[in-house]
Amino acid sequence: MFERFVGEARRVAAYAQEEAADLASESIGQEHLLLGLLRARSSPAAAALGRAGVTIDEARRAVDQLFEASLESIGISLDEVLERSGAELPPTIVSRARLPFSPAAKRTLEQALDTARARGDRHIGTEHVLLVLLEDERGDAARLLAALDVEPAAVRRALES
Amino acid sequence: MQRTPAQVATSAADPQDPREGLAAVVALRRLLAALEAENVERALAVGWSWTDIAEALGVSRQAVHKKYARRPGFRLRPKGDG
Numbered sequence: 001m002f003e004r005f006v007g008e009a010r011r012v013a014a015y016a017q018e019e020a021a022d023l024a025s026e027s028i029g030q031e032h033l034l035l036g037l038l039r040a041r042s043s044p045a046a047a048a049l050g051r052a053g054v055t056i057d058e059a060r061r062a063v064d065q066l067f068e069a070s071l072e073s074i075g076i077s078l079d080e081v082l083e084r085s086g087a088e089l090p091p092t093i094v095s096r097a098r099l100p101f102s103p104a105a106k107r108t109l110e111q112a113l114d115t116a117r118a119r120g121d122r123h124i125g126t127e128h129v130l131l132v133l134l135e136d137e138r139g140d141a142a143r144l145l146a147a148l149d150v151e152p153a154a155v156r157r158a159l160e161s
Numbered sequence: 162m163q164r165t166p167a168q169v170a171t172s173a174a175d176p177q178d179p180r181e182g183l184a185a186v187v188a189l190r191r192l193l194a195a196l197e198a199e200n201v202e203r204a205l206a207v208g209w210s211w212t213d214i215a216e217a218l219g220v221s222r223q224a225v226h227k228k229y230a231r232r233p234g235f236r237l238r239p240k241g242d243g
Contacts, residue, residue, distance in 0.1 A: 023191060024191045024198065025194075026191075066184075067191065070188035071185065071188045073185050074182075085200075086199060087198070088199065089191075091194065091195045091198035093199070138180075
């Protein structure tokens with residue numbers, strides 16, 4: 001499906017895969033797609049996110065903090081586990097397995113195609129992927145933006161401006 | 162007033178909300194993967210074979226080799242490289 005993606009959009013999937021692997025995730029989720037968009041530095045999506053105040057460093061930090069908070073919610077201290085086990089995040093050894101897209105991330109990429117079509121665009125760019133992520137209010141990209149205290153509407157406005 | 166992700170997560174932590182519990186499961190899986198990677202690396206470093214490692218993990222040798230074997234595409238990251 002990526003043959004319809006143009007410019008830096010083609011690289012977003014590879015970036016997202018790297019981000020997911022570094023986080024020891026089992027699949028490429030919407031939050032990794034958002035990180036992938038941010039890494040496609042000269043793309044329209046990264047520019048809009050930047051105008052809305054989102055940077056790759058802060059987004060990565062927010063992913064880490066959400067992870068830590070989730071563990072904390074069931075009584076696990078990440079610091080303590082890492083200290084006692086000597087384990088590191090990102091892991092020093094990375095599985096070579098190709099990660100699958102999560103169902104939500106797969107749906108996002110499919111809907112990006114529909115969005116491009118609906119807007120009369122012949123190619124799929126990073127802006128279409130970002131628009132779909134912004135639409136999915138219960139998704140993991142929205143959760144990440146909420147953690148960054150950024151309104152999806154603000155990003156949408158930045159994208160249209 | 163900027164809220165930290167931890168504050169957002171806490172304010173969203175409704176025990177009746179299945180999403181919170183499921184998010185914790187996903188976080189645990191990631192932690193598990195990081196712990197497994199660390200311990201596989203440590204075992205390799207002291208000369209354990211894939212067979213030894215697989216046996217200790219209770220999985221097949223193929224399974225662990227497929228996941229971690231040193232081949233193109235496999236990355237061993239220098240410590241501290243974020």
